[in-house]
Amino acid sequence: MTAMDAYNFAYLDEETKRMIRRALLKAVAIPGYQVPFASREMPMPYGWGTGGVQVTAACLMADDVLKVIDQGADDTTNAVSIRRFFQRTADVAVTEETEAATIIQTRHRIPEAALREGQIMVFQVPIPEPLRFLEPRETETRRMHALADYGLMQVKLYEDIARHGEIATAYAYPVRVEGRYVMDPSPIPKFDNPKLNDSPALMLFGAGREQRIYALPPYTQVESLDFDDHPFVASKADHACDICGATESYLDEVITDDQGGRMFVCSDTAFCRSRQGDAA
């Protein structure tokens, strides 16, 4: 018996998929609002993308082409294990090329290559509530969202400026969706925030442990919070990639020895490889 016979298509049972699908539709109808859902135990630990895996499982069609990345890389443990999970349980085609994928599940990056209409990005989210570290009570944060009372978040960003001279938040940088909900874009570097705005692709966010799903439809206005005199800056390491020479991509700093040696390389491995192919 193969894995495909041992499991329902895409692992989850149909009733669970229906529940997730209904949550997804409400999430799309109310961009940036966190829809509660009955997150299931998945055969992987919390923190490994159980929310993203459930969203992907609920969306996956038999003829989809799936790409999975972890911090931009296709070949790290998290990405490889989730990709194999869906190969085994849905027999779905996989790719490392951003352009060839119809669904891209991601942990903490948005690919460098431009996304297109019809593509679906699925983000793995650890803490979906952007106000959680400012206000621990769910009853209070829920009321703050209901009233669009986001002054506390502006105070937090202001305190960053008062202490550090700039907004020190470098990842999970809060955004405002269509002028209404403040949303955690998941721990993507703020370098990726501008890619959320007016994207042709559908963006879905799943938080398994916290049991929340939210979404950005294509062509949605997504604004990073800032101040007139301290505007948002999408920053990256001030280097070129040491492998492909790209100056416009987000870089990882890699320690190469214990003598202080280091190199900067593209975090998006597929992007870096395509550029090496171009150069060769």
Added chain:
Amino acid sequence: MNMQPISGGFSNAPLQSATAFRAVLQAMSRPGLWQAIDGAAPPAPLSQASGALILTLADPNTPVHLAGTLDCDAVRGWITFHTGAPLVAAQDADFAVGAWDDLQPLDRFAIGTPEYPDRAATLIIELDGVPAANARLTGPGIDGEITAFCPGDRPTAFPLGLDLILTDGARIMGLPRSTGLEFL
């Protein structure tokens, strides 16, 4: 024995409901654009599209309201057999199916609460042919603006509101509460 309620469901539910759901997801995330949806053969007068929507989204946890001529034994029996969804009055419904006129007045349906705007009904509106575009649509999911046919306005106080899915034969168009409507 009347076999009609038993036929007309998905023959391969996991694969067909996945395909149908993608059509709904596309419809809701791209308001104003029609998407093909099939796989269901419900009894008349329920359309193929509405049948597929119900098979994909409804189950014992989602009360369904049937309006007008759809509230008949054939449709009730088919939905009950295939989904187990309770058939209820308008104010209790997660999903409501019917012609635009039969669903009036729309303020009977749940539009959510400020804390839980997701607790709002989804209306599946059966059209018989699609008249010419009569409204300009703007908002999330729309690249600039688009014109489309809308049967009428709906109560909306974003983020509260009703989410609409128009059906015509074997295709659907989404009209979520986030879409701005300007009638031409």
